[in-house]
Amino acid sequence: MSLMKRFHFGCRVSLVAISALALSVPACGTSVLNPAFVNTVSGGQFPVTPGPSSAFVLVRALNETGTPVEFFVTIEREVLKPDDNGEFVLDDEGNLRTEPVRETARILTGATGLSTDVGVLFPCGTSPVTLVGLGENLLSTDRHIAVGGGGAGGATGVGITVENLNPLSLASSNFNCGDTIIYRAFRSTGTPGGVLVSTFLLPGSEQPFDFTGPSTFIEFQNLLDTAAGEVDP
Numbered sequence: 001m002s003l004m005k006r007f008h009f010g011c012r013v014s015l016v017a018i019s020a021l022a023l024s025v026p027a028c029g030t031s032v033l034n035p036a037f038v039n040t041v042s043g044g045q046f047p048v049t050p051g052p053s054s055a056f057v058l059v060r061a062l063n064e065t066g067t068p069v070e071f072f073v074t075i076e077r078e079v080l081k082p083d084d085n086g087e088f089v090l091d092d093e094g095n096l097r098t099e100p101v102r103e104t105a106r107i108l109t110g111a112t113g114l115s116t117d118v119g120v121l122f123p124c125g126t127s128p129v130t131l132v133g134l135g136e137n138l139l140s141t142d143r144h145i146a147v148g149g150g151g152a153g154g155a156t157g158v159g160i161t162v163e164n165l166n167p168l169s170l171a172s173s174n175f176n177c178g179d180t181i182i183y184r185a186f187r188s189t190g191t192p193g194g195v196l197v198s199t200f201l202l203p204g205s206e207q208p209f210d211f212t213g214p215s216t217f218i219e220f221q222n223l224l225d226t227a228a229g230e231v232d233p
Contacts, residue, residue: 051207055125063109133167178204
């Protein structure tokens with residue numbers, strides 16, 4: 001059994017066996033994986049959070065509703081700001097100026113089986129992830145999840161806005177690079193759409209280091225580094 005059976009890189013889907021390193025990494029960088037293939041394999045012990053040794057934030061979408069649910073996971077990161085000529089801009093103190101950029105991953109989870117738990121892996125080394133939340137604009141009025149739907153192409157179900165679901169902030173120490181953030185959707189009577197979403201954090205700083213199996217996240221980081229080194233200048 002391979003460590004991972006599915007990566008979805010925002011641009012395309014690739015079936016891979018991570019142990020064989022047979023992976024084509026696209027430029028868009030975001031990857032989606034089923035944590036069931038990351039946490040355990042053949043009885044060994046494997047990391048459930050990226051931890052301090054690999055620069056990722058893992059966001060898991062956990063569906064306990066019994067019907068397909070699509071999560072609209074959005075992050076904001078700070079990237080270097082170029083001018084019209086492509087040169088990076090300096091501020092008045094001579095520091096490189098950055099600007100916030102958002103990325104949204106629409107994660108479709110199934111009603112049963114392993115597809116109810118799907119994760120999104122966001123690199124956070126070069127460009128720090130500063131906000132993580134649900135909704136394409138990280139607003140309380142956004143459509144945070146869609147319930148129902150499914151089928152070929154991931155048809156969207158009925159959109160639901162979840163109350164009191166604020167984005168997590170790096171500046172407020174809600175999470176750090178290396179952590180795992182879990183959004184759990186579950187049935188709740190008397191709420192809009194009959195579904196609520198709760199948030200959990202698995203700190204990467206508490207990740208142990210004595211595993212009987214390899215760290216999937218470090219292997220994936222090595223894959224990204226190798227792929228970047230093979231890109232023609």
